[in-house]
Amino acid sequence: MEPEDAVMQIYHKAYVYLTCGPELLVFIEPDHPNPDLQVPGGTLDPGESYLQGARREFVEETGLSLDIALESFADQDHIFENVPNCLDGLHRRRHFHGRILQKPAVEWEHYEMTPSTGGPPIRFRLFWLDLFADDAPAETRFFQGFGAQLETLRTRMERQSNGRH
Template identity: 40%
Template sequence: MELRKVWGSRPLIAAAVGVLIQDEHGRVLLQRRGDDGLWSEPGGALDPGEDFLTGARRELLEETGLTCPRLTLLPLPESVQDGPELYHCYPNGHEIYIVGMRAHGTLSAAALERAAPDDSGETLELRWFPLDALPELSNNANRKSMTILRARVGLPPLPLAPTPPPPPVGNFLHDLRRVIGHRPWFAPGANVLVTDDQNRLLLLRHGHTRKWTLPGGGLEPGERFEQTAARELFEETGLTAARLEPLEMYAGPEYRFTYPNGDVVDYVSVLYHARNISGTLTPQDGEVLETGWFGVDELPGDEELSGELIRANLRRWKEGQSTQP
């Protein structure tokens, strides 16, 4: 709310988690919201430095008073929340684009008798609903989540509410920094593994950090993670991929990064593997100082890499190499 005083109602990107809880009859647990009186799955924005599963457990407890021992993140790609259809305008006029993940778990129907939402007023009522008899839902994020569950039992997708076109691609985080300064902020984005015919990995030495990193960058409001990956890959390298395969999503306190200018970001990042690359490698002027192709045993040392997120991305790639026949 402090940010809104200076940012106004303009769209922000909200890193959030949705919590899908079902009972033994396949019904889904929904809350009637205090802001618009409509229904949604439990969930909400991550706290700074929080990972998605921790956020899911916290939001479930705050909004229902319940815990779910078997709560897990859905697998990619159905877990990912992104895209222009996940625009939401709150009753007070504040606009957001929801990005993040979905968690899923099961509880007995009788668990609802123990429900005790906190006193914030976010939850007016809790109820189990059959997937073929859902109430009026609050926003498209909820409709997309319910569509995932409905598809599992052969039900058709829910229609989405119309949304305004997203703003043109610019430099959202740069504009936001003018308002928030150096303080920590979630930075949703994507990184891309690009390999050549010798199975060497492409790394870029970044102009700001002078460290080795992967092609990638930040998400713009209304953009999908895959669109970010494709856009940043082309901007930084001149290459395009016929297909981008999602491998893993990263978030949590270990992925906080401080830039040389003092800006602090909490990365929320999807890692993609680029398939069927085309184009000529053309480093982005000023942004990329150097490019290099590295075999699995030739990668730069950890101190030469641009933070823990990139180190985790490279570990994921190395693990994939070790499992190949």
């Protein structure tokens, strides 16, 4: 009898790509050496839908409440192995897009009080990036696959922008 293959843990995740005009809300963790860009979101609680999880995680990570429509625009499976401060396993991600007409601030800091990996609160520095600027960061500047959705998001934003005229 052969030993069974280890079953990979699956984590259900939801993320919010919030845009204001051509800009995307992103954050970095100033107290960690990893300078990669991230978008708000994280692990679903038991019994929580992807949309509910996206809204809750957004509030936890930004300090902002969202009273806007969020539309699912991409799904992604991403495997984490030995990534510091991340849960090893398959991260089954659903990405949501929301649009606001006015930024609440240009930049701010917020602490996530209940990280999914446990431990002390995590400090986030949130700010906006122009996705259409000549010097817009490449998808490789985003943490662990978050940049893979940027082209789909840009196309979606252009389509919505053109539809308003």
